[in-house]
Amino acid sequence: MKVLAIVPAYNEEESLERTMTSLQAACPQVDVLVINDGSRDATGEICDRNGYNHLDMPINCGLTAGFQAGIKYALRNGYDAAVQFDADGQHLPEYIPAMAKAMEDEDADIVIASRFLEGDRGHSLRHVGNALISGLIRLTTGVRITDPTSGMRMYRRNLFEDFARGFDIGPEPDSIAILITQDNARVMEVPAQMRDRAAGESYLKPARAIQYMARTCLNILFFQWFK
């Protein structure tokens, strides 16, 4: 199976090189595409200097558009699956082969690297949000996903068109629910661990976190039935 790792990077000069080195070392068979999403730091130069295969977004468009560009690339270059992989060092590349194997063996359309499939859920606010989204997805689709907010997800080729042509579909948990109800996508999880951020600041500041939760919950509970 030909797998493309899409690595969205916005101002990730501190961790990109480290992430790419470990990714290439752990998964030499996986092609990597860095999405330099209009970074204002040296992210683009790091890509050029190291010869990373990358897309330079001319302006900062955000994760959804960056991922969409990556999926278009995967579609045009005949990949069988694409995995989102964070540039900040949270995701461990060792799990990519396991995700690909699970996708093939179990005939899954989406494979999520879950932090909570084995072991305890935490009790921080972040985990409450995760449990809430998990509950809403179960309520609306009947599918149990222990870690819907995991940013490490693999999508099979048959879903590429949805992401490439979609008006408003990003690599987010609400999209998973929509793909289940509208495309009968088969979702499975593999147990995984994640590191704390290696550098930089989390994308989810309080205001953003509230916006994220509102958007995700509304989309799963309400808007997905009109799409």
Added chain:
Amino acid sequence: MSLPQRIVLFLGAVFILALICSAVKKRRIQIEDSLFWVFFAALLVVIGAFPQIAYFFSHLLGFISPSNFVFAAVIAVLLVREFRNSSKISVLRYRLDQLAEEVALDKNEDGRGRDHDQ
């Protein structure tokens, strides 16, 4: 409607028109988008000039005072407009994203083409 109220409507219309003219001059708005505001100002003038219109509709729709009807009508028109703007912004953002993505993909393809030639 009292005379001062009618005068305020006129002044409002003049103010909107002045705003639009200045924006057009400074290239801050295209004529196509200014049309709504010109018609909106005209509507204020018409209601100011012929308050009978407001009397008729407030009676018809059960408003106690015609000025209440004018306020409600203006709010309704602006709300519709505001929603259409939100929708247009979404579509514009989508189009901008698509263009940025295509530019990035084209640039990547060109770069790889050069590598193969060498």
